Amino acid sequence: MPETTLRAADTDRAIVAEVLGTALREGRLTVEEYDERLAATYAARTHADLAVLTTDLPTAAQEPTTEDAGRAAYGSCGGDGDLRGAWRAWIIVAMIVSAVYLASSLGTGDWHYPWPVWVVGPWGAVLLARTVTTRGSLTRR
Structure with a gap:
């Protein structure tokens, strides 16, 4: 089964939300685009639904690390x-x-x-x- 048909978890949605937030802060998205994509992020059911939301953003922002996923989902207290x-x-x-x-x-x-x-x-x-x-x-x- 291709990875894109797998169901998305809350952690996956949090990663995409963090990527979108970074894109907004960097000026790559307008507030309206960010709002639309964020709503679609939390409505997404599969990895394919999530992948569409970040395809036009830089590659580095598309591949958050496992550490970024943990921070996005649970917060951090590292630094x-x-x-x-x-x-x-x-x-x-x-x-x-x-x-x-x-x-x-x-x-x-x-x-x-x-x-x-x-x-x-x-x-x-x-x-x-x-x-x-x-x-x-x-x-x-």
Whole structure:
């Protein structure tokens, strides 16, 4: 069976969406073309349906690596900039849950167990470990 008749997975659609996004940022597609192609990407059922959407784009953009597929589908936390974004998200969530805890405690006058620790604590520990190990590997390069 030719590869083009195989059913497309969500990961395949995410790869094509990333290629289209890159083409839009590079000025290869107009916003209207991007919108049309993106809608067609998420409606695509087979690899052939997806291949048509990127045939007029440069070859390098048509062949994302496995690493690009993982990033497109699940996000990444590999580089220094990605870690900064992860820390920013952690700080925002920490501020929100702390504000909710503070408001509920002030409103009731009853200071219960500080539950925000369980929301931001493990996440912060993982981010800290990732930051330490990533920075260590960057300095060894």
